[in-house]
Amino acid sequence: MLSLVEENYLKTIYHLSDGGGQQVSTNAIADAIKTKPASVSDMIRKLDRKGVISYTKYQGVNVTSEGISAALKVIRKHRLWEVFLVQHLKFNWDEVHEVAEQLEHIKSPLLIERLDEFLGHPKVDPHGDPIPDSQGVIKARPQIKLGDLSPKSEGLIMAVNDSGSSFLQHLDKIGAYLGARILVVDKEEFDSSLRVKIDDGEILFISKEVASNILVEELTS
Amino acid sequence: MLSLVEENYLKTIYHLSDGGGQQVSTNAIADAIKTKPASVSDMIRKLDRKGVISYTKYQGVNVTSEGISAALKVIRKHRLWEVFLVQHLKFNWDEVHEVAEQLEHIKSPLLIERLDEFLGHPKVDPHGDPIPDSQGVIKARPQIKLGDLSPKSEGLIMAVNDSGSSFLQHLDKIGAYLGARILVVDKEEFDSSLRVKIDDGEILFISKEVASNILVEELTS
DNA sequence: TACTTAATTTAGACTAATCTAAAAAATAAT
DNA sequence: ATTATTTTTTAGATTAGTCTAAATTAAGTA
Ligand SMILES: [Mn+2]
Ligand SMILES: [Mn+2]
Ligand SMILES: [Mn+2]
Ligand SMILES: [Mn+2]
Numbered sequence: 001m002l003s004l005v006e007e008n009y010l011k012t013i014y015h016l017s018d019g020g021g022q023q024v025s026t027n028a029i030a031d032a033i034k035t036k037p038a039s040v041s042d043m044i045r046k047l048d049r050k051g052v053i054s055y056t057k058y059q060g061v062n063v064t065s066e067g068i069s070a071a072l073k074v075i076r077k078h079r080l081w082e083v084f085l086v087q088h089l090k091f092n093w094d095e096v097h098e099v100a101e102q103l104e105h106i107k108s109p110l111l112i113e114r115l116d117e118f119l120g121h122p123k124v125d126p127h128g129d130p131i132p133d134s135q136g137v138i139k140a141r142p143q144i145k146l147g148d149l150s151p152k153s154e155g156l157i158m159a160v161n162d163s164g165s166s167f168l169q170h171l172d173k174i175g176a177y178l179g180a181r182i183l184v185v186d187k188e189e190f191d192s193s194l195r196v197k198i199d200d201g202e203i204l205f206i207s208k209e210v211a212s213n214i215l216v217e218e219l220t221s
Numbered sequence: 222m223l224s225l226v227e228e229n230y231l232k233t234i235y236h237l238s239d240g241g242g243q244q245v246s247t248n249a250i251a252d253a254i255k256t257k258p259a260s261v262s263d264m265i266r267k268l269d270r271k272g273v274i275s276y277t278k279y280q281g282v283n284v285t286s287e288g289i290s291a292a293l294k295v296i297r298k299h300r301l302w303e304v305f306l307v308q309h310l311k312f313n314w315d316e317v318h319e320v321a322e323q324l325e326h327i328k329s330p331l332l333i334e335r336l337d338e339f340l341g342h343p344k345v346d347p348h349g350d351p352i353p354d355s356q357g358v359i360k361a362r363p364q365i366k367l368g369d370l371s372p373k374s375e376g377l378i379m380a381v382n383d384s385g386s387s388f389l390q391h392l393d394k395i396g397a398y399l400g401a402r403i404l405v406v407d408k409e410e411f412d413s414s415l416r417v418k419i420d421d422g423e424i425l426f427i428s429k430e431v432a433s434n435i436l437v438e439e440l441t442s
Numbered sequence: 443t444a445c446t447t448a449a450t451t452t453a454g455a456c457t458a459a460t461c462t463a464a465a466a467a468a469t470a471a472t
Numbered sequence: 473a474t475t476a477t478t479t480t481t482t483a484g485a486t487t488a489g490t491c492t493a494a495a496t497t498a499a500g501t502a
Contacts, residue, residue: 005489026450039490041451046488058450058497089335099329108320114310226459247480260460262481267458279467279480 002050004105007074009033009043010052011104014063014071023060069136076132078104079125080115086126087119093126094168127168128159128178128215144218146182147192147211154183155216162213171214174204182216223271225326228295230254230264231273232325235284235292244281293357299325300346301336307347308340314347315389348389349380349399349436365439367403368413368432375404376437383434392435395425403437 002010012032016024026044030037048055052067063071081103085091091099113134116122124130132138143158157180160168171177175198185195185203192208206214223231233253237245247265251258269276273288284292302324306312312320334355337343345351353359364379378401381389392398396419406416406424413429427435 003488027448035489036491037450038452038492042489085332089332089339091331091335095331099327099332102327102329106320106323108323110312110316111306111310111320114312118310224458248478256459257461258480259462259482263459 002052002070006043006047006050007070007105009040009047010063010067010071011074011078013044013047013053013061014068014075017061017063020063020065020068023062025060029061072132072136072138074104076134076136077106077112079129079131080112080119080122082125082127083119083122083131084115092168092172094165094172096126097163097165124159126178127163128157142217143215145212146184146196146206146214146216147194147208149184149216149218151184151186154181154219156180156219157182157214158217159215160213161215167210167213170210174198174206175201176214181219182214223273223291227264227268227271228291228326230261230268231284231288231292232295232299234265234268234274234282235289235296238282238284241284241286241289244283246281250282290357293353293359295325297353297355297357298327298333300350300352301333301340301343303346303348304340304343304352305336313389313393315386315393317347318384318386345380347399348384349378363438364436366433367405367417367427367435367437368415368429370405370437370439372405372407375402375440377401377440378403378435379438380436381434382436388431388434391431395419395427396422397435402440403435 009029013024013029014020016022016028016032026037026040029044030040033040044053044055044061047053047067048061051064052070053061053063055061078100081100082096085096085099086093116134121133122131130138130140141158144155145161146155146157149155157176157178159178160171162168176182180198181200183197183200185197187194192211194206194211195203196206197203230250234245234250235241237243237249237253247258247261250265251261254261265274265276265282268274268288269282272285273291274282274284276282299321302321303317306317306320307314337355342354343352351359351361362379365376366382367376367378370376378397378399380399381392383389397403401419402421404418404421406418408415413432415427415432416424417427418424
């Protein structure tokens with residue numbers, strides 16, 4: 001059984017490791033969790049002892065298969081709660097993340113299965129992120145960064161890489177939303193900014209930073 | 222701002238004080254929270270410093286008006302979540318208390334107001350306990366213990382005094398539920414047990430312990 | 443290879459919450 | 473009014489999680 005703090009570390013490490021693939025450094029964890037590297041050293045030793053990561057000093061950490069399954073359980077809860085907040089409590093997609101950070105730690109297998117059922121077994125959360133099923137199976141969808149779309153091609157907005165409210169409010173402002181059709185009019189060599197059209201609207205400028213946090217599925221036209 | 226543990230202490234003290242009325246002793250708190258009196262001594266000094274209770278050594282504690290309002294906020298959340306679990310996630314009334322003990326600590330004013338709205342501003346929880354409104358106003362309903370009902374009189378089951386699953390499962394077994402009509406056939410002098418009829422069903426025996434945890438509104442027949 | 447810098451770990455200290463054992467105060471009983 | 477008992481508080485330790493500062497290891501550079 002993991003504490004709330006341990007769950008947060010594990011989830012963060014899982015994300016940084018790209019689903020268990022990459023090795024993760026102490027500093028990267030400290031950065032993501034907004035804590036000090038010294039605290040991370042302590043915690044990863046503990047998580048290693050609990051078997052959810054494997055760690056050798058100065059070598060960074062890897063998530064074990066038990067760790068992956070535990071992380072996916074937390075992520076499943078986080079994303080199901082986000083769906084609930086948006087679909088039933090009229091939250092905007094930029095208001096859900098903070099609350100879901102708390103709700104994801106509620107311990108009750110019955111609760112989460114009933115919530116999943118209540119929501120109709122949703123496949124993605126309000127940010128387009130896939131929701132692991134009760135077995136921990138998560139299916140990725142083919143999606144690339146908007147910034148990697150070639151000029152003149154078109155895509156559908158499938159997900160966002162940043163669930164912070166400032167980014168999402170910016171998307172609201174420019175009229176971008178999940179499911180929107182987006183056409184890359186052209187791309188500026190110098191700063192990698194884009195000019196795009198959303199749903200055949202007027203031309204908008206999009207910075208490299210924004211473009212890298214919008215995930216699209218290319219439309220084969 | 223109170224920690225999760227402080228919220229639990231305050232809520233317990235509020236309940237033991239009967240809504241802020243009575244003074245509460247260290248041992249009573251320790252008993253209710255299943256902790257040691259030494260721990261309670263530490264905590265009540267802290268809660269006093271935070272202004273939610275007033276405490277003088279060896280004198281027990283009283284809940285302040287700030288304390289009452291903070292306790293009612295936690296209780297409101299607890300009871301709203303219980304309604305959600307029963308009405309929307311198909312939980313039985315004996316399954317909700319443990320989960321609500323966790324959910325009551327989620328911090329988000331928006332969440333709780335939206336949940337209240339989603340639920341249609343319910344007035345009581347699945348155990349018949351009144352839900353404070355967003356201003357912290359809680360209106361008690363006239364109800365007495367089943368054990369205090371005189372023989373031959375009839376009442377409606379309005380609430381239960383014990384939300385533990387074993388008690389509630391017992392009620393399920395004998396067919397007692399909120400809203401049921403209950404007739405006291407007669408009362409045994411010796412052990413204060415009752416013989417009752419629920420909704421004109423067959424005669425049942427009810428012990429003093431059970432009778433004191435069932436709250437009824439007397440029917441003026 | 444030797445030196446410099448960056449990353450990581452350890453040492454020691456702190457807060458929150460808890461416990462056991464012992465001391466002090468308040469009640470109850472002779 | 474003295475004891476005896478119960479209640480409450482204090483003293484000292486423990487665990488989880490965090491921090492700063494110092495030591496250690498690894499990596500980068502000349
Ligand atoms: Mn989120
Ligand atoms: Mn999300
Ligand atoms: Mn309850
Ligand atoms: Mn209840």
